[in-house]
Amino acid sequence: MPSTPVTRPILTRQQARDFYDRFGRRQDRQAFYERRAIDRLIELGEFDSAEAVVEFGCGTGVFAQRLMESELGSTATYAGFDLSETMIRLTRRRLVPFGARVSLTQTDGRPRIPLPPHSCDRFVSNYVFDLLPNRDITRTLEQAWKVLRPDGLLCLTSLTFGTNALSKLTIAAWLAVHSLKPSLVGGCRPIALTDYLGPASWKVLYSTTMVAYGVPSQVLVAQPRGHGQDQSGTHERFVPETVKGSGNEG
Ligand SMILES: C[S@@+](CC[C@H](N)C(=O)[O-])C[C@H]1O[C@@H](n2cnc3c(N)ncnc32)[C@H](O)[C@@H]1O
Numbered sequence: 001m002p003s004t005p006v007t008r009p010i011l012t013r014q015q016a017r018d019f020y021d022r023f024g025r026r027q028d029r030q031a032f033y034e035r036r037a038i039d040r041l042i043e044l045g046e047f048d049s050a051e052a053v054v055e056f057g058c059g060t061g062v063f064a065q066r067l068m069e070s071e072l073g074s075t076a077t078y079a080g081f082d083l084s085e086t087m088i089r090l091t092r093r094r095l096v097p098f099g100a101r102v103s104l105t106q107t108d109g110r111p112r113i114p115l116p117p118h119s120c121d122r123f124v125s126n127y128v129f130d131l132l133p134n135r136d137i138t139r140t141l142e143q144a145w146k147v148l149r150p151d152g153l154l155c156l157t158s159l160t161f162g163t164n165a166l167s168k169l170t171i172a173a174w175l176a177v178h179s180l181k182p183s184l185v186g187g188c189r190p191i192a193l194t195d196y197l198g199p200a201s202w203k204v205l206y207s208t209t210m211v212a213y214g215v216p217s218q219v220l221v222a223q224p225r226g227h228g229q230d231q232s233g234t235h236e237r238f239v240p241e242t243v244k245g246s247g248n249e250g
Helices: 013-044 062-071 085-094 096-101 134-147 165-180
Strands: 052-056 077-082 102-106 120-126 148-159 202-212 215-224
Touching: 013 062, 013 085, 013 120, 013 148, 013 202, 013 215, 052 062, 052 134, 062 077, 062 085, 062 096, 077 085, 077 096, 085 096, 085 102, 096 102, 120 134, 134 148, 165 215
Parallel strands: 052 077, 052 120, 077 102, 120 148
Antiparallel strands: 148 215, 202 215
């Protein structure tokens, strides 16, 4: 799989917020290519045994609603984060029936998850890393590492590079549009999630590329490494990773 491009124009946090505030419900139209990858992530994420799920970039709340209605146990909690006010409002509306089991936070777009260490057992992010600058992907992964319990799972989907003629063609066209004006494709560009997960901090349990309507998506499930016996609430053992292309974007 080709590596994540080193330099590409990336939406600033303000541009991303403005875009997704305007885009709102239309995000759900992306389901035509996201659906298969997300179905696979749900199969692999063992959500029936999850107790505390965090989602970074919850969008309109479709995924959260699906989890709460049909995947999670009746006492499991969900904490969603998003930088868009519109998205947080749409998610809040969808999740009203689940009351205090749900918490939603509108962020300032910085890669910060203000939760205690080891406080969740699933950290999910669907089609969000592909619009972040490389350094924010790395920092979000550091946050995921911190908040996940040692036996927790990192569950990600993302736009990625093509694997067959059609998907390679789609991505070539996608990148051409992205270079012209990133907002025309929601700021998203193909990335290889595995480029960001250093083996000292993450054990990749599953990674695959699925193509739907010519659009390739990566589905990845990983477990944090290096928490060891350290349950003290600090994450001093975190090993920063060197990421290909890091520091050149955004
Ligand atoms: C392409 S949408 C994906 C939404 C949802 N996860 C889905 O699969 O439909 C990207 C989402 O990430 C949010 N987002 C973008 N940049 C963000 C950031 N820096 N921090 C938190 N959320 C962000 C957007 O507001 C939007 O809701």
